[in-house]
Amino acid sequence: MKCDCGKPAVIEQKYSGKALCSGCFLKSTDNRIRRTLKDNNMLARGDKVVVGHSAGKDSTLALHYLHRLSQKFPIEVVAVTVDEGIKWYRKPSIKVSEKFCKERGIEHHTVSFRELFGFELDDVAGRGPKTPCAYCGVFRRRALNIAALDLKADKVAIAHNLDDEAQVILMNYLRGDIERSARLGPVSKPVRKGFVPRIKPLRAIPERETLAYCLLQGLEIDNAECPYAPLAFRNEIRDLLNNFEEKYPGTKYAIVKGFDRLLPTLQKVYSKRELNACKECGEPCSGRVCKACDYLSTFFQAKKAKRTCTKKAVTFKRPQAKE
Amino acid sequence: MKKASGLKRFEFELDGRRRVVKLPAGATVEELLKKIGRSPETMLATIDGRLVAADGRLKGKVVLYRVVSGG
Numbered sequence: 477m478k479c480d481c482g483k484p485a486v487i488e489q490k491y492s493g494k495a496l497c498s499g500c501f502l503k504s505t506d507n508r509i510r511r512t513l514k515d516n517n518m519l520a521r522g523d524k525v526v527v528g529h530s531a532g533k534d535s536t537l538a539l540h541y542l543h544r545l546s547q548k549f550p551i552e553v554v555a556v557t558v559d560e561g562i563k564w565y566r567k568p569s570i571k572v573s574e575k576f577c578k579e580r581g582i583e584h585h586t587v588s589f590r591e592l593f594g595f596e597l598d599d600v601a602g603r604g605p606k607t608p609c610a611y612c613g614v615f616r617r618r619a620l621n622i623a624a625l626d627l628k629a630d631k632v633a634i635a636h637n638l639d640d641e642a643q644v645i646l647m648n649y650l651r652g653d654i655e656r657s658a659r660l661g662p663v664s665k666p667v668r669k670g671f672v673p674r675i676k677p678l679r680a681i682p683e684r685e686t687l688a689y690c691l692l693q694g695l696e697i698d699n700a701e702c703p704y705a706p707l708a709f710r711n712e713i714r715d716l717l718n719n720f721e722e723k724y725p726g727t728k729y730a731i732v733k734g735f736d737r738l739l740p741t742l743q744k745v746y747s748k749r750e751l752n753a754c755k756e757c758g759e760p761c762s763g764r765v766c767k768a769c770d771y772l773s774t775f776f777q778a779k780k781a782k783r784t785c786t787k788k789a790v791t792f793k794r795p796q797a798k799e
Numbered sequence: 800m801k802k803a804s805g806l807k808r809f810e811f812e813l814d815g816r817r818r819v820v821k822l823p824a825g826a827t828v829e830e831l832l833k834k835i836g837r838s839p840e841t842m843l844a845t846i847d848g849r850l851v852a853a854d855g856r857l858k859g860k861v862v863l864y865r866v867v868s869g870g
Contacts, residue, residue: 486850701867718840
């Protein structure tokens with residue numbers, strides 16, 4: 477297979493009918509990310525952006541792109557790694573993340589479930605009726621928000637790719653949770669004070685291509701799979717979508733694009749619903765108590781999911797001096 | 800007299816482990832993936848450290864990468 481430019485192709489995009497060489501693929505990916513950022517007004521001049529960095533392929537690409545952008549556009553980029561407390565999985569990736577950031581002079585912080593919530597995921601996996609991923613997602617989002625508030629960030633960039641978006645759209649639909657879908661989209665708007673808006677710059681990039689980008693650019697990543705991932709409902713959706721995509725290329729794009737057309741209507745319908753403040757920790761929630769506090773009180777020792785403030789002893793590493 | 804099967808031994812690496820399959824001479828990455836029951840949608844391949852498309856011939860050091868969830 478050859479690229480349109482005549483060079484040997486390194487990747488085939490069945491959904492677009494194109495085969496791309498290394499140079500054209502990297503350029504195409506950069507352009508798609510740039511368009512996603514621009515079309516959705518994800519960034520503003522002077523923004524401080526916390527990038528959730530797990531050293532995986534997606535977050536590494538997101539951090540790499542935003543770091544390069546910060547050298548041309550007036551934004552500040554800070555990497556935050558969340559340590560969920562999954563032995564043999566998270567510790568090596570934290571080292572990769574630290575090394576990646578040090579090599580580029582990117583400020584890096586690590587926050588842990590242990591410090592913030594008083595438990596580690598390994599301790600509680602299997603304790604409740606839900607899979608570990610259900611708990612992990614809730615607390616990981618909370619941890620990132622806490623870190624972003626403490627760092628006075630304007631945005632949190634999460635590395636959800638096209639596959640992730642298509643999966644969650646389908647998951648919500650299969651569960652009949654249309655209201656939750658109304659909160660999806662390329663940018664999550666602040667629902668109340670204390671919630672840092674989230675942006676998804678990789679929303680148009682298929683999962684396979686984020687890995688290809690990292691391999692082509694020689695970006696060091698930790699490609700290990702979370703040991704709990706096979707247990708997740710999302711995993712079944714992932715397999716389903718991959719099978720569909722193989723048979724009917726373009727399925728994932730169609731799901732996300734179709735959803736984007738519905739989103740304004742969904743937001744109109746569900747925006748009238750007001751969110752409450754959790755009785756335990758004050759975080760926005762639809763019920764009396766937020767999910768994090770609910771899980772903590774029901775399944776673990778009755779520790780509260782506290783927000784950190786400047787007084788609480790969660791110390792961040794000092795930023796490294798830029799060269 | 801032993802009948803030649805026409806198949807060749809191909810070595811590759813997956814998840815840090817070296818594995819061997821038998822494929823016809825001149826086999827491609829796509830054929831290798833099919834042999835080991837993997838889909839091109841969830842795998843990438845490098846040959847001698849360079850990313851190759853599914854029609855790339857298996858010549859040199861072959862390393863397969865799984866597209867795992869969680870980035």
